[in-house]
Amino acid sequence: MNVTRRNFLKSLAMLPAGYALLPQGLLRAIMAPPGAGPRNLVLVDLRGGNDGLNMVVPYGLAGGSYYGEFRQSLAVPLSAVLPLAGGIGLNPGLLALKAHFHAGRLAIAQGVSYPEPSFSHEVAQRIWQTGDPANAAPDGWLGRFLAQLGVPSSPSAVAVSGTLELLVTGSGGFVPNFQHLQDFSFPSDDEHAGDKANRRAAYAAITAGLAGSGGHLATMADTSTGILELIDLFATVPPFTSVGTYPAGSSLSSGLKLTMRLLHADIGMRYFHIPWGGFDTHADQELDGFHSKRMALLGDALHAFWQDLGSAGLADDTLVVVFSEFGRTVHENGSGGTDHGSVAPVLVFGNAAVGGLATPHPSMDPADLTESGELPMTTDLRDVFGTLVADWLGGDAAAIFPGHALTTLPLLV
Amino acid sequence: MTVTWNAANAAHLLRRAGFGATAKDVDKALKAGFEKTLAGLLKPQQGKFKRPKPVDELGELQCWWIARMLKSKHPLAEKLTLFWHNHFATSIAKVESPDLMVLHVGTLQQHALGKFQDLLLAVSRDPAMLVWLDNRSNFAGAINENYARELQELFTTGVLDKDGQPNYTELDVVEVARAFTGWTLFEHHFAFDASGHDFGTKTVKGVTGALDGTDVLAILAADPSTARRIPQKLWSFFAYPVALDDPLCDELAAVYVASDGRIRTILEHIFRHDAFYSDTAQRALVKSPVEFLVAALRLLGATLHGGYPSEIGDVLTELGQALFAPPSVFGWKEGDQWVGTSGLLARNTRGEWIADARGKNHPVKYAPSKLLGKTKEWAALDAPAVVARVLAALDTEASPSTVAALTAYLQADDAGQPQPLVVDADFVDGKLRGLISLVLGTPEFQLA
Numbered sequence: 001m002n003v004t005r006r007n008f009l010k011s012l013a014m015l016p017a018g019y020a021l022l023p024q025g026l027l028r029a030i031m032a033p034p035g036a037g038p039r040n041l042v043l044v045d046l047r048g049g050n051d052g053l054n055m056v057v058p059y060g061l062a063g064g065s066y067y068g069e070f071r072q073s074l075a076v077p078l079s080a081v082l083p084l085a086g087g088i089g090l091n092p093g094l095l096a097l098k099a100h101f102h103a104g105r106l107a108i109a110q111g112v113s114y115p116e117p118s119f120s121h122e123v124a125q126r127i128w129q130t131g132d133p134a135n136a137a138p139d140g141w142l143g144r145f146l147a148q149l150g151v152p153s154s155p156s157a158v159a160v161s162g163t164l165e166l167l168v169t170g171s172g173g174f175v176p177n178f179q180h181l182q183d184f185s186f187p188s189d190d191e192h193a194g195d196k197a198n199r200r201a202a203y204a205a206i207t208a209g210l211a212g213s214g215g216h217l218a219t220m221a222d223t224s225t226g227i228l229e230l231i232d233l234f235a236t237v238p239p240f241t242s243v244g245t246y247p248a249g250s251s252l253s254s255g256l257k258l259t260m261r262l263l264h265a266d267i268g269m270r271y272f273h274i275p276w277g278g279f280d281t282h283a284d285q286e287l288d289g290f291h292s293k294r295m296a297l298l299g300d301a302l303h304a305f306w307q308d309l310g311s312a313g314l315a316d317d318t319l320v321v322v323f324s325e326f327g328r329t330v331h332e333n334g335s336g337g338t339d340h341g342s343v344a345p346v347l348v349f350g351n352a353a354v355g356g357l358a359t360p361h362p363s364m365d366p367a368d369l370t371e372s373g374e375l376p377m378t379t380d381l382r383d384v385f386g387t388l389v390a391d392w393l394g395g396d397a398a399a400i401f402p403g404h405a406l407t408t409l410p411l412l413v
Numbered sequence: 414m415t416v417t418w419n420a421a422n423a424a425h426l427l428r429r430a431g432f433g434a435t436a437k438d439v440d441k442a443l444k445a446g447f448e449k450t451l452a453g454l455l456k457p458q459q460g461k462f463k464r465p466k467p468v469d470e471l472g473e474l475q476c477w478w479i480a481r482m483l484k485s486k487h488p489l490a491e492k493l494t495l496f497w498h499n500h501f502a503t504s505i506a507k508v509e510s511p512d513l514m515v516l517h518v519g520t521l522q523q524h525a526l527g528k529f530q531d532l533l534l535a536v537s538r539d540p541a542m543l544v545w546l547d548n549r550s551n552f553a554g555a556i557n558e559n560y561a562r563e564l565q566e567l568f569t570t571g572v573l574d575k576d577g578q579p580n581y582t583e584l585d586v587v588e589v590a591r592a593f594t595g596w597t598l599f600e601h602h603f604a605f606d607a608s609g610h611d612f613g614t615k616t617v618k619g620v621t622g623a624l625d626g627t628d629v630l631a632i633l634a635a636d637p638s639t640a641r642r643i644p645q646k647l648w649s650f651f652a653y654p655v656a657l658d659d660p661l662c663d664e665l666a667a668v669y670v671a672s673d674g675r676i677r678t679i680l681e682h683i684f685r686h687d688a689f690y691s692d693t694a695q696r697a698l699v700k701s702p703v704e705f706l707v708a709a710l711r712l713l714g715a716t717l718h719g720g721y722p723s724e725i726g727d728v729l730t731e732l733g734q735a736l737f738a739p740p741s742v743f744g745w746k747e748g749d750q751w752v753g754t755s756g757l758l759a760r761n762t763r764g765e766w767i768a769d770a771r772g773k774n775h776p777v778k779y780a781p782s783k784l785l786g787k788t789k790e791w792a793a794l795d796a797p798a799v800v801a802r803v804l805a806a807l808d809t810e811a812s813p814s815t816v817a818a819l820t821a822y823l824q825a826d827d828a829g830q831p832q833p834l835v836v837d838a839d840f841v842d843g844k845l846r847g848l849i850s851l852v853l854g855t856p857e858f859q860l861a
Binding site: 118119159179186189201205208219221283334 | 546547550551552554555556557558559562566572583586697699731733740741742743746748749750752753754755756757758759761762764765766768769771812813814815817818819821822825827829842843844846847850851854855856857859860
């Protein structure tokens with residue numbers, strides 16, 4: 001457990017035969033040029049269906065926008081939109097990201113969805129996590145990538161969540177889920193501190209005894225063993241002093257700070273899934289600026305995270321991806337909100353991202369809408385995630401997204 | 414089907430129909446016999462739903478419900494209310510009013526054992542639900558689809574039927590939403606706003622007419638997918654998880670249809686079923702966080718002081734089940750989902766918090782010595798006997814390796830060296846608490 005990824009790589013270098021076992025892409029990622037460390041990926045998952053049209057705003061598409069007509073009360077005012085390019089702009093809450101776009105650090109894939117999209121949160125969340133439009137895969141696409149890496153000596157991925165997450169689930173070893181580092185200490189009785197080691201030893205013996213027993217008991221025993229190892233590992237994690245200013249009172253901020261501390265610690269944890277709820281805006285979406293304020297919480301937190309990455313020397317090695325299970329209806333509803341839609345933008349942010357609109361926005365012409373009144377898809381989510389798997393993580397995208405012919409998107413430098 | 418009424422089966426029934434079976438509970442049930450025990454569990458709740466004193470914070474609400482579960486003479490009604498709270502998952506995060514949340518739980522409890530269609534109607538008119546899924550702002554010509562969609566996806570038919578075919582279309586969502594237009598709130602009470610209702614013709618599941626919400630609920634409650642899915646969820650919650658296409662669900666669906674969707678009849682069928690007492694069912698479920706907390710306290714004979722509401726709130730949040738605040742309309746995910754890294758870690762941390770509870774400022778109060786029986790018998794107890802008593806008191810079926818580890822723990826001094834065990838006051842306040850803490854954290858204790 002005390003083998004860090006870096007040490008692991010050093011040991012690998014002494015065993016050239018080991019390379020033969022690795023897919024070409026992985027080899028490329030691991031053998032990245034000097035100055036470029038192992039690559040990190042942070043996935044921010046906006047739960048509930050984020051209103052993509054009010055995040056990346058098609059205020060002035062060539063051929064007619066219609067945006068203002070669809071969104072009579074909810075449209076971001078033209079005077080407030082932050083123009084990017086081609087009649088596309090950002091929600092004013094994302095001011096912090098505008099400069100990154102122009103500096104070439106923010107790629108935006110637009111109109112992202114999959115064939116026959118689901119309007120159910122549960123089904124759509126599963127599909128975005130499995131990367132399987134048929135919703136049949138039992139594991140997550142990142143979980144399948146982790147399986148390609150092989151079971152690590154200590155966890156390389158984390159679900160920053162109170163519950164298990166499908167995205168990171170697979171046969172690639174133990175992936176912990178947690179939201180607070182300070183929770184990791186073995187509980188003991190303050191009045192009998194001398195007994196602490198005994199309690200812990202007993203618990204370790206209990207979990208070891210149940211390993212391989214099958215069913216829930218074995219699953220819990222494995223998790224318990226992982227917990228004990230993490231308690232030791234996290235005892236070595238140094239504090240990290242942020243240079244960025246994260247918005248207060250947001251679980252995204254705390255999730256990104258936790259991620260930053262673990263990345264900085266260089267303990268082999270590189271892949272993070274951060275679900276962040278509060279986007280199911282069926283009513284009063286902009287009451288007291290609700291959705292725009294969430295956009296600001298997002299943009300400001302991402303900017304602070306990028307500043308921190310820079311101060312830790314990790315900005316070139318880390319990408320942040322922002323997605324949601326679906327966008328919302330093109331039309332606003334009668335309650336000042338929007339109902340479940342389909343296509344939505346995906347943000348790819350970091351020094352290694354190529355700035356710009358990576359894929360076109362769907363036509364907003366009412367004549368072009370689908371039968372159920374949705375914008376037509378222009379980008380398959382498997383191409384977004386597949387490009388990241390192949391070109392950022394160095395994985396085998398064809399095996400991770402079987403049956404899909406990958407179109408590499410211009411997301412990365 | 415005749416139920417073999419032995420201690421194991423009696424404990425199993427009490428564990429599932431309530432919150433952990435103490436030795437006393439099991440004795441009582443064995444003396445009463447199966448029929449009388451079952452009738453007692455299924456007996457309608459006596460008296461009116463007792464509301465708490467006005468509360469203004471979430472922790473107070475949570476304490477109030479936990480205390481009900483701890484002390485209730487109708488544990489099944491409380492357990493079932495908890496089931497419905499996850500089925501109709503509604504959160505104070507959006508509803509905001511503690512008062513409406515209490516009313517909501519009252520609605521669930523009032524109809525918990527009744528006809529499913531009645532429960533649906535009550536929930537559809539429940540003020541907290543009208544806020545939570547926005548039907549209060551669903552009006553003719555300006556519909557809001559939120560309730561209409563979740564009513565079908567989560568509360569009745571589900572997305573897919575047993576053969577994997579869609580149960581409804583996007584058009585159905587719109588039609589159902591139209592039927593519920595004008596079901597709104599006036600001064601925090603349900604109100605039908607005729608001027609906002611769409612009296613036009615709608616078609617839902619092949620039925621065409623000027624349907625309103627009540628008509629739609631009748632259609633959805635009678636739908637074969639609902640008739641299968643509701644008992645399937647009840648079986649999975651009380652017995653063991655089954656898939657929709659499991660043949661067992663044919664039988665359960667028939668009970669739903671024959672009883673006109675009476676929950677009590679379905680539960681009685683489940684609790685009389687051979688499979689309910691089979692090895693597949695016994696100790697096969699993972700306790701929910703609320704079950705973990707309530708069972709630990711009940712089995713220890715602990716009382717909960719209501720003076721620390723925010724701490725109880727923290728406990729529930731850490732364990733992963735903040736009552737009145739499910740993470741989304743899907744509710745909480747069950748089974749192994751309860752015991753991921755953070756959940757299992759919290760069960761250890763809070764297990765220790767319970768086991769080592771001392772003094773007036775701790776919300777939990779209990780006497781560890783009670784687990785060992787009479788003081789004069791202590792001298793005769795060796796380590797294996799102490800472990801056996803504590804495991805029995807905590808209703809835990811431990812594997813031999815766990816028993817060995819716990820026994821070794823009792824005999825280890827602070828240097829980890831084995832020492833003869835002496836049961837005295839120091840032991841009771843030290844090692845015994847440590848043993849309880851460890852048992853509450855074992856994988857075995859997490860099973861129900």
